Amino acid sequence: MTPERFQTLLDRRGITITVWPWHDRLAARRLLAxxxxxxxxxxxxxxxxxxxxxxxxxxxxxxxxxRLAAIPDRHPVSIRPASAGHEPIRPLWWAGGALATxxxxxxxxxxxxxxxxxxxxxxxxxxxxxxxxxxxxxQ
Amino acid sequence: xxxxEDDDRLMARVASGDADAFRQLVDRHADRVLALAxxxxxxxxxxxxxxxxxxxxxxxRADTYRPxxxxxxxxxxxxxxxxxxNTRRGLAPPASLDDxxxxxxxxxxPDQAAANRQTRDRVDSAIxxxxxxxxxxxxxxASRELSNREAAAIMQLSVKALEALLVRARRSLRTQLxxxx
Numbered sequence: 001m002t003p004e005r006f007q008t009l010l011d012r013r014g015i016t017i018t019v020w021p022w023h024d025r026l027a028a029r030r031l032l033a034x035x036x037x038x039x040x041x042x043x044x045x046x047x048x049x050x051x052x053x054x055x056x057x058x059x060x061x062x063x064x065x066x067r068l069a070a071i072p073d074r075h076p077v078s079i080r081p082a083s084a085g086h087e088p089i090r091p092l093w094w095a096g097g098a099l100a101t102x103x104x105x106x107x108x109x110x111x112x113x114x115x116x117x118x119x120x121x122x123x124x125x126x127x128x129x130x131x132x133x134x135x136x137x138x139q
Numbered sequence: 140x141x142x143x144e145d146d147d148r149l150m151a152r153v154a155s156g157d158a159d160a161f162r163q164l165v166d167r168h169a170d171r172v173l174a175l176a177x178x179x180x181x182x183x184x185x186x187x188x189x190x191x192x193x194x195x196x197x198x199x200r201a202d203t204y205r206p207x208x209x210x211x212x213x214x215x216x217x218x219x220x221x222x223x224x225n226t227r228r229g230l231a232p233p234a235s236l237d238d239x240x241x242x243x244x245x246x247x248x249p250d251q252a253a254a255n256r257q258t259r260d261r262v263d264s265a266i267x268x269x270x271x272x273x274x275x276x277x278x279x280x281a282s283r284e285l286s287n288r289e290a291a292a293i294m295q296l297s298v299k300a301l302e303a304l305l306v307r308a309r310r311s312l313r314t315q316l317x318x319x320x
Contacts, residue, residue: 011309012302052281055262058174068165072158
């Protein structure tokens with residue numbers, strides 16, 4: 001690893017070398033052990049990180065905090081059930097099973113009525129409607 | 140992990156109209172929301188407006204939060220980013236940094252306060268020259284609370300694209316700030 005590559009990794013991944021991928025971490029430690037330039041780059045990166053950390057902090061003033069706390073009073077919302085919008089979507093496994101069973105039954109009925117010999121169809125219908133149906137059919 | 144669970148639970152209560160839960164989220168996250176908006180916009184007043192807008196949305200649209208899809212902080216920071224960018228589109232160029240009120244800080248001694256202020260002003264000026272995408276990348280990662288992966292998710296970028304922004308931003312800052320030690 002060169003000092004330039006080390007610098008790029010500092011910029012990209014930050015100064016906490018312990019969280020870098022192991023091969024980069026190993027190479028960085030070797031470089032730091034032998035290169036004053038690399039150690040200098042790390043020190044400068046740490047100083048910049050500290051300055052940026054300070055720059056990033058921005059406490060909320062009490063007046064703004066009060067305004068934020070008053071938002072519910074100024075924007076009343078209708079009361080929703082406690083879990084509204086937070087129920088995870090559960091897979092409807094039973095619906096798939098029911099659909100498959102219904103398809104199977106439909107297929108059996110259609111298959112036996114459309115493709116079976118005519119006399120079998122009469123027999124099947126007769127099971128449902130009884131002798132009346134058979135009598136009407138034969139007339 | 141614990142905080143995440145707490146945030147999720149509080150959001151569930153907020154979604155049911157619980158103002159106390161909302162105020163707990165304000166206490167917990169307002170500083171970070173304001174800081175992010177302030178750093179992206181580089182203007183205090185607009186950042187405060189964005190903070191108010193973000194928490195108003197959190198209160199009125201809590202039911203749109205889906206705990207399983209993203210961490211609460213990722214969700215809220217994404218709202219901050221969008222609100223800041225929307226505000227930014229309607230803004231004139233940033234006013235002079237001298238016009239901006241100083242954020243509240245702890246009260247160090249006079250010498251230390253002067254040194255801190257000087258460093259902060261230099262960093263503020265340098266960061267003010269960065270393109271907004273680079274500034275946002277720095278703003279999200281500077282406190283080291285978010286990983287690059289989380290920051291990338293908030294900016295809706297790949298990790299590689301985020302890291303490219305960080306490299307360019309830090310190079311530019313190094314050139315401008317020189318030796319901070």
